[in-house]
Amino acid sequence: MAARDAEYRRSPKGRKEGGVSFDVAAALRKSTGRAKSDVANKLVSMFLHDVSRKACAAGRMMVSDPRYTDSVVAAFGQGCLYCGKELTDSVIPVVEHLNGMNRVSVGLHVPGNVAMACKTCNNQKRDDDQRLSLALNGWESFLSHDGSRCAPACRTCAYWSRIWPEESGRVQALSTARQRVLAFQEPYMQFIQWSAGARGILKVKIEALYRDCQRFATDEIEKLVAEVNLEFASAKPSSSSEPS
Numbered sequence: 673m674a675a676r677d678a679e680y681r682r683s684p685k686g687r688k689e690g691g692v693s694f695d696v697a698a699a700l701r702k703s704t705g706r707a708k709s710d711v712a713n714k715l716v717s718m719f720l721h722d723v724s725r726k727a728c729a730a731g732r733m734m735v736s737d738p739r740y741t742d743s744v745v746a747a748f749g750q751g752c753l754y755c756g757k758e759l760t761d762s763v764i765p766v767v768e769h770l771n772g773m774n775r776v777s778v779g780l781h782v783p784g785n786v787a788m789a790c791k792t793c794n795n796q797k798r799d800d801d802q803r804l805s806l807a808l809n810g811w812e813s814f815l816s817h818d819g820s821r822c823a824p825a826c827r828t829c830a831y832w833s834r835i836w837p838e839e840s841g842r843v844q845a846l847s848t849a850r851q852r853v854l855a856f857q858e859p860y861m862q863f864i865q866w867s868a869g870a871r872g873i874l875k876v877k878i879e880a881l882y883r884d885c886q887r888f889a890t891d892e893i894e895k896l897v898a899e900v901n902l903e904f905a906s907a908k909p910s911s912s913s914e915p916s
C-alpha cells in the first residue's frame with residue numbers, strides 16, 4: 673500500500689474515497705516512458721556499487737564486516753534509522769543508503785552510509801531524494817521536514833506529522849534522529865569525506881553514463897524494431913489467413 677501510494681500519489685484523479693483506487697490510465701501512460709530510464713538508473717547503481725568496492729578496499733572495511741554490522745545495531749538497535757519503529761516482518765526492513773545510490777544523491781555502499789530502515793520511510797525518502805530540498809545529504813534533508821520550512825503541501829512534512837502529530841515532539845524526534853545518524857557516522861568519517869569529495873566527479877560520470885545508456889537504448893531498439901518489422905513483413909502470411 674505504501675509503495676502504491678508513493679507511486680501514484682501524483683495522479684489523484686481516479687482515486688476513490690479511502691484511497692482504494694488510483695488513476696489506471698495515468699499509470700499505464702507512465703509505464704511506457706519508464707522502461708528506458710529504469711535501465712539507465714540500474715546502470716548508475718551498478719557503477720556506484722563498483723566505485724564503492726574500490727573505496728571499501730582502500731578504506732579496509734566492508735559493509736559486511738561484523739564490526740560494521742555491530743555498530744549499526746549499537747546505533748539504531750532493531751529499529752528503523754529514521755522513524756525508530758521496530759523492524760519486524762510486518763514493517764518490512766530494508767537495507768537503506770543514507771545518501772541514496774542514485775543520480776541526485778550519489779550515495780555509495782560504504783561504511784557510514786548503510787543501515788536499516790522500514791519500507792515506508794524508504795519509499796517516502798525516495799520521494800524527497802528527487803528534490804533534496806532541505807539539505808545536500810538525502811538522510812539530512814529527509815529528517816529536516818519538521819513542518820517549519822516547507823510549503824503546506826509538502827508531502828514529507830505531512831508524512832512526519834502523521835508519525836508524530838504533536839509539533840514540539842516531532843521537532844524533537846527529528847532532531848534526535850539527525851543527531852543519532854551523525855554519531856553513528858563519526859567512526860566512518862574517512863568514507864563520508866571521501867564520498868563528499870568524489871561527488872562532483874561522480875556526478876559528471878553518472879550524467880554521461882545515463883545519457884549514453886538512454887541514447888544506446890533508443891538507437892538500438894529503433895534498429896531492432898526496424899529489423900523485426902522487415903523480417904516479419906517478408907514472412908507475413910497471405911491475406912486469407914489474416915485475423916478477422
Ligand SMILES: [Zn+2]
Nearest residue numbers: 752755790793
Ligand atoms: Zn521508518
Ligand SMILES: [Zn+2]
Nearest residue numbers: 817822826829
Ligand atoms: Zn517539508
